[in-house]
Amino acid sequence: MQSTRSRLVMLLAIAGSMAAHSATAAEDPVKGKTQFEQCVTCHSLAAGDNGVGPTLHGLFGRKSSAEEFNYSPAMRRVNVTWTPELLDTYLADPQGGAFRGNRMPFSGLPDAQARADLIAYLKQATK
């Protein structure tokens, strides 16, 4: 448990630095909406509409262990609160770091600009 926590601290630190780095690039929520097409098979934006994955309605500020969805043990264990910065880290490598073993069957978005666009879109669309 201790090792998971210390990894998480590291991960959050990295997330912070990456976010600072990517803040200079222009984010385009319109392009982000196109990126989001990769997600819609499993993720809805409507409140309470869980599918293969949890709804993304109200994502930012929500716990990764919220009771409304049957989360994987890995996701419950990390027990983080989703922020745009953390989502950026997660989407870069969904099986990386403390998230290893979660159930999302997606290899990730290695392109930082694509992630920034997607997150810009999600900031609007998940409200």
Next chain:
Amino acid sequence: MATKLPPVDILIVGMGWTGGILAKELAQTGLKIAVLERGGNRSTQNDFGVPLIRDELRFSQRHDLMMDVSRETYTIRNKPSETALPMRRLGSFLPGEGVGGAGVHWNGVTWRWPDHELRIRTRYEERYGKNFIPADMPLQDWGITGAEIEPYYDKFEYTAGVSGKAGNLKGQIQPGGNPFEDPRARDYPNPALNQNYASKLFSKAATELGFHPYPRPTANASQPYTNPDGMKLGQCQYCGFCERFGCEANAKGSPHITVIPVALRNPNVELRTHCWATKVLKDSTGKKATGVAYVNMLTGEELEQPAELVILSAYGLSNVHLMLLSGIGKPYDADAQTGVIGKNYAYQGGSNVAMFFEGANFNPFIATGGWGASIDDFHTNWDFDRGKQGYIGGSYISVGGSHGRPITYRPVPPGTPPWGSAWKRATAKWYQGSMAIGASGMVLPNRYNALDLDPTYKNRFGQPLMRMTFDFKENEQKMNRHSAEVIGRIARAMNPTIMGTPTPRLTWNVVPYQSTHNTGGAIMGADPGNSALNKYLQSWDVPNVFVTGASAFPHNSGYNPTGPVGALAFWMADAIREKYLKNPRPLV
């Protein structure tokens, strides 16, 4: 005494691809539809999530999603002089069970069988003469043409989200596609998947030898896709857990994420799981079905569901079994050459060769179910001269690589001991450096390859098991020897460090897995004297019974069957909706 239920308009037996297609298409009529499924319900969320679905032992070795042979199985023999014995473990073929059927754990390979297969007797007689067809081969036309079924192939491809590259768009040959395919009205809904290293090596060698490689079409979505019913498929992640598994990413075109949920949105459609159909009931004339008797597998209760129209859409073999148990059509007798139910059972053959490349990295664990490259120069290519080879049919040749799973995928060069430290060293050394070429060969009907009721063995309800009599005959042996010779030529051109011996399949054995492409037994055709169903897959004898599935195929292609299985289900649905329901009658 069975409990008699209030009647429904349409009763469908089996909720896989074809049951789902029929339920969805006929739900629009407003008629009341009930669907019986002998297995349980399934969803991606609850049943196919990672890490649960990555359990190779449970799903691949122990066949968790497939037919339970402790409840029902088939008896097997190679020829009529043998006594058939029950298949007590799954092996050669793997019928599905449960909602979605085998459509849940298929690889996704989706073909269009060409016109010269649908009109096979006519086309071979025209080109090679009547005497070219052996006397013991009941080769028959299907009663439909390639042009008639083309729009329905299209419907199925767009429903299942097939990824591929057209080879012939309205008569124009397309570079990179299969130049031998029949003309199609439009391209596949999704572009072809990425090609792996093995497929690239194969395509290069095949091109240099003058063949025509193209990406194999398959219902693994190469991009996020929304089908015409608004159902969404995810992008394939190349996880290598496709065949024998449900897809965790909803990227494999499967009935439980496409046609079935669309059908069940309609309140007129009721799905009853764990309900095992035991018999189609008939009235006193024997010419009209009155409903279906079934058992609730959870309670043991026996029930009768009266219906105006009965559609059998279980696995092909189960359709034939149910027809034999119910007396729908006259059972086939191989000696007397009478009857039709059980006739023209066929399977698939072929050949394969393993190859080993020192220092290569094929990354077999990155894989989808149906990807790869194929050539049709000795299959759908009608210009290939069968006369020289002396056989009817042909084989398509592919390099795929659907997985690199730890239990199953242990390729070692010939001569390696089967166990011990030498085997361990070899399996570690060659895991990354091996690949294979396979040929999938047609099986043409033979009068002695057939299905009937077993005289001895019974299922859990005391009903006779179905008996399968099958072996490859001289026509298939010639075909498979020829394909072994061709794949050997391609393999040598690829210059491997070590090459195995190209091996044709010459006899059939039920133990090792080969292919779940069992066809025939309730075949369609133009003549009630030699077929069970008319061109709309309606029983000649009991016209309010329709039968879907590969059991309707009068012969087997080298191609996988799901393309025409899906297309014929849409074709049948149109015939029922537009013709039969307006005036219930024999449609031919």
